[in-house]
Amino acid sequence: MAKYGGWAGKVLRVDLSTGRITTEDTIEKYKDYIGGTGIGYKVLWDEVPTGTKPFDTANRIVFGVGPLAGTGAPCNGRTAVTTLWPTCWPKPLVASGHMGGHFAAELKYAGFDAIIIEGKADRPVWLQVVDGTAKINDAGHIWGQGIRRATIEICGQMGPDASVAAIGQAGENLVPMSVVINSYSHSAGGIGGVMGSKNLKAIGVRGTGCVRIAGDKGEWENLVKLHLSLLGAVNQHVVPNSPQPWAEYYSASRWVGSRGRKWGSADPNIDTGVCDPHNLNRIAYRSNNAVFFLGDKAWQYTVRGNGCSGCPIRCHTILKVPSVSSKYGIPEVGQNTCVGLLFGRSFFKTFPDGPQGQTSIEACMVGMGLADDLGIWENYGQMQRDFQQLYYSGVMKDKLGDSEYKGYSWDKYERGDPGFLFELLPKIAYKEGELATALGLGTGHLLERWGIPEQDWQQDPNIAYWKMGHPKHHSAEDAGQCGVIINTQYNRDAQCHSHSNFTRNGLPIKVQKRLASEIWGSPDAIDAVADYSPMNPYKAKMAKWSILRKELHDSLSLCNWMGPWIASPLKERNYSGDDSIESLLYSLATGDKKSREELDEVAERIFTLHRALTIRDMETKDMRTQHDTIPDWVFTDPTGKKCFTPGTNRMDEEDMKLAMEMYYELMGWDKKSGSPTNAAYHKLGLGDVADALKIRGLIP
Numbered sequence: 001m002a003k004y005g006g007w008a009g010k011v012l013r014v015d016l017s018t019g020r021i022t023t024e025d026t027i028e029k030y031k032d033y034i035g036g037t038g039i040g041y042k043v044l045w046d047e048v049p050t051g052t053k054p055f056d057t058a059n060r061i062v063f064g065v066g067p068l069a070g071t072g073a074p075c076n077g078r079t080a081v082t083t084l085w086p087t088c089w090p091k092p093l094v095a096s097g098h099m100g101g102h103f104a105a106e107l108k109y110a111g112f113d114a115i116i117i118e119g120k121a122d123r124p125v126w127l128q129v130v131d132g133t134a135k136i137n138d139a140g141h142i143w144g145q146g147i148r149r150a151t152i153e154i155c156g157q158m159g160p161d162a163s164v165a166a167i168g169q170a171g172e173n174l175v176p177m178s179v180v181i182n183s184y185s186h187s188a189g190g191i192g193g194v195m196g197s198k199n200l201k202a203i204g205v206r207g208t209g210c211v212r213i214a215g216d217k218g219e220w221e222n223l224v225k226l227h228l229s230l231l232g233a234v235n236q237h238v239v240p241n242s243p244q245p246w247a248e249y250y251s252a253s254r255w256v257g258s259r260g261r262k263w264g265s266a267d268p269n270i271d272t273g274v275c276d277p278h279n280l281n282r283i284a285y286r287s288n289n290a291v292f293f294l295g296d297k298a299w300q301y302t303v304r305g306n307g308c309s310g311c312p313i314r315c316h317t318i319l320k321v322p323s324v325s326s327k328y329g330i331p332e333v334g335q336n337t338c339v340g341l342l343f344g345r346s347f348f349k350t351f352p353d354g355p356q357g358q359t360s361i362e363a364c365m366v367g368m369g370l371a372d373d374l375g376i377w378e379n380y381g382q383m384q385r386d387f388q389q390l391y392y393s394g395v396m397k398d399k400l401g402d403s404e405y406k407g408y409s410w411d412k413y414e415r416g417d418p419g420f421l422f423e424l425l426p427k428i429a430y431k432e433g434e435l436a437t438a439l440g441l442g443t444g445h446l447l448e449r450w451g452i453p454e455q456d457w458q459q460d461p462n463i464a465y466w467k468m469g470h471p472k473h474h475s476a477e478d479a480g481q482c483g484v485i486i487n488t489q490y491n492r493d494a495q496c497h498s499h500s501n502f503t504r505n506g507l508p509i510k511v512q513k514r515l516a517s518e519i520w521g522s523p524d525a526i527d528a529v530a531d532y533s534p535m536n537p538y539k540a541k542m543a544k545w546s547i548l549r550k551e552l553h554d555s556l557s558l559c560n561w562m563g564p565w566i567a568s569p570l571k572e573r574n575y576s577g578d579d580s581i582e583s584l585l586y587s588l589a590t591g592d593k594k595s596r597e598e599l600d601e602v603a604e605r606i607f608t609l610h611r612a613l614t615i616r617d618m619e620t621k622d623m624r625t626q627h628d629t630i631p632d633w634v635f636t637d638p639t640g641k642k643c644f645t646p647g648t649n650r651m652d653e654e655d656m657k658l659a660m661e662m663y664y665e666l667m668g669w670d671k672k673s674g675s676p677t678n679a680a681y682h683k684l685g686l687g688d689v690a691d692a693l694k695i696r697g698l699i700p
Contacts, residue, residue: 005214006067006590007031011039012112012134014127016198017057017119021134026113031592032685034555035066037096038606039114040082044094045609045689047118050617054086055174055197061117063107063165063203069557070108070211070309072224073585074231077308078557079104079165081188085492086176087379089444089469093491094613096554097191099165100308101183104557106163109207121199126154126166129205139201143172146373147181154204166202167192168375170429175440177428179377185316185336185368186308189377190492214591223584225280230568230577232277232505233257233286234315235497235561238569239506240286246276248571253506257286264300265320277569283312289337290317294345294364295356306335313562317341321365323358328419330369339381343367344421346384349392351416363418370421374429380493382443382471385463396435399450404433444469458631461638466493467629474500476634476649480532481659484651485543488628488660491614497560498546503529505567511575512567519566519579520545531646535655540662545600551610552582552603604667605684608676612689615675621698624664624674630656670700 004027011024030039040062052058062082069076077100085095107115111132121136124143128135142150150166158164163182170178171192178192195201213220232238233255240247240255257272272285284305290298301321305314318335325332336343344367351359371378378384390396391413397405412420427436438446443465447454457465466472466487473493475483478500486496503512503526513523516538525538553560565577578584583599586592594602611623620626634651641648643655661671668680678699681690693699 004590004592005212006071006586007035008108008111008113008209008211010112010132011114011116012129013116013118014134014136015119016117016121016125016136016200019136021136023112030113032602033606033609034552034602035069035113036064036078036080036555036557037082037551037610038555039064040080040096041094041606041609041613043116044082044084045613048084050619052084054084054092054176054194057120057198059084059194059197061191061194061198062114063103063117064114065104065107066113066555066557067590068585070105071213071589072220072310073558073589074224074227074310074312075308075559075562076310076557077101077104078554078559079107079182079188080554081180081191083191083194085190086193087190087442087445087469088491089442089448091618093468093617094610095190095490095492097179097188098495098554098560099180099182099186099188100311100559101163101186102309103163103165103182103186103205105309106205106207108211109209110205111207111209115203117195117198117200119198124199124201126150126202126204127200128158129203130158131206131208142201144169147375148184148373150202151184154202158204158206162204162206164202164204167195167200168373168429170375170440171196172201173429173431175376175429175431176442176445177377177379177383177440178375181372181375183308185306185340185372187340187372187377189379192375192377211589213589215588220588223588226578227565227581227585228280228283228312229277229570230565230581231283231313231562232567232569234289234292234313235504236501236563236565236567237504237506238567238575240275241506244274244276246274249506249508251506253504254289254292255286255506256288256291261299263302263304265303270304280312284314287313287315288317289315290319290341293338293341294361297356297358297361301361303333308559311559311562315561319361319365321361324362324365324369327362328366328422330366334365334369336368336372339378340368340372342381343371343378343384344418346378346381347387347421347424348413348416349388350414359416359418363416363421366418366421367425370425374425376425376428376440379442380471380473382465382493383439385465385471386443386446387439389460389463395450395452399438400434404435407433408435442469443471455632459633461633461636466631468492472631476532476651478529479503479542480527480649481535481539481651481656482526482543482546484630484634484656485540485659485663486546488630489547495560496546496550498549498564499542501563502526502566507567507575514574515567515576516542518576530649532644532649532651534644534652535659535662537662537666540659540666543663544666547607548600548603549582551607552599555603555606556582556586558582558585601684605686608680608684608686609689611676612681612686612693615698616693616696619696619698621673621675621700624660624672628660628674673700675700
């Protein structure tokens, strides 16, 4: 192990059925898959038989991190949690949730690159991991408690510096729509019920070790400074949203910091200032996700930003809203980011004081306060959209018994009273009643339970439903055909931000096209948002690159919500970032020298294994028609605008067929079936995978 830096060197394996705890050598078994999702996919391929269900004892949960976790590399705080996905419909398939916070770094400092959980305990337990050792502890005293109480109790035993990944009552009750959370608000959705099925309440991790850097320390420091200089604001938005004395451009971006905009609940108030990109000590002042999503009123409630280890962006906003304590009896301080902030607000269609008024902010505080303690997952807002559709269409009233339906205060709901959430969310966590139970299943299983054709959901763009029980995630609205392709590839919402972080970075389209030419070989790889042109090979290159960067980030433990870093806020660099930053960091940290192209090939191996797992467990090689499907709403426009005209995200069906074929060809997959060929597997060192699939008749 002295040959390599970055990796801790050991993978922890815990069999909850027997209580047996062992370790494996990371390099010997998993180096070719880097870490994170790579380890997760490898474990599921090797160890979980086809036909296994998410809550079966035979299922595995893999908490995996990569060689950059716990280093000085910016944005290194991601933990990939891989398992069979309980909300995937109509049958469970492999997927990963990704949580930030401090769990990844603590796991590395404790001496491990991953934790593989197998079996099922005969009673509620929690796992204690400290400096190379692990112990299974009784969790009877915290079973039935929320995530916050469980975290406090475990930190009381392990010390305040421990990172605790815990489930709430939703996970304990095997609600598919449940999460595991560490560091107060950093969640991996869809995992909670799988942990609950194994009677695993939490994993507490504390490490006092370090991560060795193989390369020259001076080179490493300079590389980290280079990476920091390329950072923008949240989602790598590199242009501010208001005029700044240093900025050539401004646009509607998530870079909201500006002189006169203050963290109003900080004591004393803090002015975010002009945020000159050359001042690396003020990166955290650029972003305020609460303001971006909730409106300018959120400035007065902002305490500060919060985030993950090794990340200066601080995308989680801490809010202090005193009124929620007196009105609703919840803590006045809460924190979250993106859809987590919107959890409560998104159930309501209207509020008495408007969409960005005081009531809306209170709904956000109530929603995230309840959901993050009970451990409920919103599936990128799909639960809330389903709820609204079911209620306002009258389907909900028809499906529920009269007694249950009248048991909810619908007058509260219709006037936008956040108090309604106290009636709904605890019921979801405890599976109380038909409505709560159905919502907790996830969309696909809900539709099946209530006899609603999936096609009804796939025709309405307002529901934003995609396939397999999950929503679209940065689809055509961000990158045309590229976004659509990406949304076909996974077994849950895509979670890919490689493409959207570039197209939404705020730079003028002429600058974006110049950068696109440098990365993908032509300015035609991208279009202006809602002004799309027909498919071409360079868009396929962007789609492949985007997916590989996502898998690479999820395996290295770099945040794909912040990267990649191919654009920068620096005028003197002509706004160029660095498409080799991942390979530079990996090579210097580990000592395993790899070029950008070589590391991309490893990412392709990892993603192709994900594809193979999906093919094996679906028991079909016809991925094109059985898996890579596109909902009808993608091919419609509510105003009737034609494809490839300004102002519409509407795609053309024949053009998308061509897009998929171009993408398949670029991946080395069979264009007719969308499955990797025998040659593609062997090229990536997956010959054993190809042999296993060939026996099953699953190679085209």
